Amino acid sequence: MIEVKNISKTFGDRTVVSDVSFVFETGKTNLIIGESGSGKTTILKMMVGLLKPDTGAVEYDGRVFSEMNERQQQDVRKEIGMLFQGGALFDSMTVEENVAFPLRMFTDFKEEQIKERINFCLNKVKLENRNQLYPAELSGGMKKRASLARAIAGNPKYLFCDEPNSGLDPRTSLVIDDLILELTTEFNMTTVVITHDMNSVMQIGQKVMFLYGGKKWWEGDNKGVLTTTNKEVLDFVYASEFLKQLKPGLK
Amino acid sequence: MIFMFHIGRYFLLLKRAFSKPQKFRVYRKQFFFEINHIGISSLGIISIISIFMGGVVTTQAAFGFTSAWVPIYAVGFTTRESIILEFSPTIVSLLLAGKVGSNIASEIGSMRISEQIDAMDIMGVNSASFLIMPKILAAVFINPFLITISMFLGLLGGYTMGVFTGAVSSVQYITGIQYGFMAWKIWYALFKTAIFAFIITSIAAYNGYYTSGGALEVGKSSTRAVVWSSILILLADLLITQIVFTH
Numbered sequence: 001m002i003e004v005k006n007i008s009k010t011f012g013d014r015t016v017v018s019d020v021s022f023v024f025e026t027g028k029t030n031l032i033i034g035e036s037g038s039g040k041t042t043i044l045k046m047m048v049g050l051l052k053p054d055t056g057a058v059e060y061d062g063r064v065f066s067e068m069n070e071r072q073q074q075d076v077r078k079e080i081g082m083l084f085q086g087g088a089l090f091d092s093m094t095v096e097e098n099v100a101f102p103l104r105m106f107t108d109f110k111e112e113q114i115k116e117r118i119n120f121c122l123n124k125v126k127l128e129n130r131n132q133l134y135p136a137e138l139s140g141g142m143k144k145r146a147s148l149a150r151a152i153a154g155n156p157k158y159l160f161c162d163e164p165n166s167g168l169d170p171r172t173s174l175v176i177d178d179l180i181l182e183l184t185t186e187f188n189m190t191t192v193v194i195t196h197d198m199n200s201v202m203q204i205g206q207k208v209m210f211l212y213g214g215k216k217w218w219e220g221d222n223k224g225v226l227t228t229t230n231k232e233v234l235d236f237v238y239a240s241e242f243l244k245q246l247k248p249g250l251k
Numbered sequence: 252m253i254f255m256f257h258i259g260r261y262f263l264l265l266k267r268a269f270s271k272p273q274k275f276r277v278y279r280k281q282f283f284f285e286i287n288h289i290g291i292s293s294l295g296i297i298s299i300i301s302i303f304m305g306g307v308v309t310t311q312a313a314f315g316f317t318s319a320w321v322p323i324y325a326v327g328f329t330t331r332e333s334i335i336l337e338f339s340p341t342i343v344s345l346l347l348a349g350k351v352g353s354n355i356a357s358e359i360g361s362m363r364i365s366e367q368i369d370a371m372d373i374m375g376v377n378s379a380s381f382l383i384m385p386k387i388l389a390a391v392f393i394n395p396f397l398i399t400i401s402m403f404l405g406l407l408g409g410y411t412m413g414v415f416t417g418a419v420s421s422v423q424y425i426t427g428i429q430y431g432f433m434a435w436k437i438w439y440a441l442f443k444t445a446i447f448a449f450i451i452t453s454i455a456a457y458n459g460y461y462t463s464g465g466a467l468e469v470g471k472s473s474t475r476a477v478v479w480s481s482i483l484i485l486l487a488d489l490l491i492t493q494i495v496f497t498h
């Protein structure tokens with residue numbers, strides 16, 4: 001469980017995240033949704049410590065992350081896996097070396113054990129027999145899967161995904177979403193997913209926080225999203241003119 | 252003011268870069284990779300430059316010393332002194348600032364903008380240390396070897412050119428390069444080389460590590476790395492020469 005308590009962030013004179021509190025539950029896919037620029041990535045960066053919140057705290061199962069020194073934070077981070085928007089695979093390494101990287105760095109595994117773990121992870125994300133390819137040789141969907149394999153290599157307790165299906169076609173997006181949900185359930189991870197894709201919200205939205213202008217505007221789950229009367233949430237859900245026709249009474 | 256900011260941030264980065272390796276085995280592998288990547292791979296260009304440099308210095312010296320009072324072996328002597336004290340350590344280091352420096356800055360810079368460095372940090376890896384320390388150590392270790400080779404090839408280039416054009420005889424040249432030879436000058440030159448190697452790699456790594464934006468900024472970081480490391484190499488050269496030769 002990750003708890004975010006009253007965090008805020010201001011860049012210059014622009015408050016990008018304002019007093020947000022939320023509980024991300026273990027074994028669930030917790031979604032942060034909202035339109036572009038609403039502060040989703042900023043919240044995620046504060047949660048993992050790439051940015052320091054101006055106020056408030058982030059707690060990992062009761063451990064207050066923001067009060068730790070660099071070493072202690074590194075220890076918590078070893079329990080974190082992250083899937084970046086662009087994949088962020090290491091260009092100079094093959095798929096296999098990418099997945100092995102956290103293992104070589106933090107475990108005393110023998111080469112056979114590492115091989116075994118690599119194949120286990122690549123198998124989990126359905127990316128077998130691509131071990132020796134470099135990131136530049138992979139398609140968008142394969143990059144995401146390789147990155148997901150690297151994220152779960154160290155058996156993380158917490159999984160973060162920033163827009164896991166941006167730039168992917170709807171079918172491939174669905175595959176990635178299903179994978180995230182499957183892995184979360186199987187390994188009982190606390191998973192945080194940022195998205196602005198309604199398909200994902202419906203598919204994996206076990207818990208949903210809707211951000212609007214840097215504030216937590218609404219929370220619920222994928223069923224609630226459809227039945228809420230919150231105007232901004234509805235505007236987000238029924239974004240197109242086509243969809244608005246399906247929900248008379250809007251506007 | 253901005254200058255002080257960069258100096259402060261540079262030293263803080265170095266401090267992070269030289270913290271204890273998280274996994275010795277991984278670092279050792281990276282160190283040997285870098286020796287090849289930023290060291291051995293420059294051998295070709297260094298060889299070509301050194302041979303030509305030696306040739307030019309010898310020819311120039313031969314044309315310069317037309318007076319009967321200057322013995323012909325002075326050509327060899329001059330070539331040796333210039334090559335060992337300045338041309339090999341300084342000029343070749345400037346060349347490496349261009350080749351290796353821009354390579355390091357753009358490599359680390361593109362890792363920064365594509366979030367690969369963030370990915371490392373989030374794994375709990377000390378990205379500054381993993382990316383920078385092996386590069387600095389590799390260059391400080393391997394560059395003196397490269398420069399030794401450069402000195403040798405420079406003298407060989409001088410010999411070939413001098414004898415080929417008839418400016419100096421084989422015996423005179425060899426007498427000249429042995430005349431008044433002091434071994435400490437080589438050690439001094441290699442010491443300078445190690446300092447320059449540190450400047451090249453650390454300045455390049457700094458510029459790459461703090462890149463922000465896109466591909467355009469990676470290009471700018473790489474240019475800045477070359478400009479600043481070149482300037483600092485020349486400043487350091489001036490300083491070291493002052494200290495060593497005026498005492």
Ligand SMILES: Nc1ncnc2c1ncn2[C@@H]1O[C@H](COP(=O)(O)OP(=O)(O)O)[C@@H](O)[C@H]1O
Nearest residue numbers: 011012016034035036037038039040041042043
């Ligand atoms: N480092 C930064 N400096 C200044 N402004 C920033 C910075 N990072 C993000 N912002 C601004 O904060 C707002 C929210 O950004 P972000 O969290 O990336 O939104 P989202 O991920 O929801 O699209 C944007 O308007 C963005 O321009």
Ligand SMILES: [Mg+2]
Nearest residue numbers: 040041042163
């Ligand atoms: Mg974002």
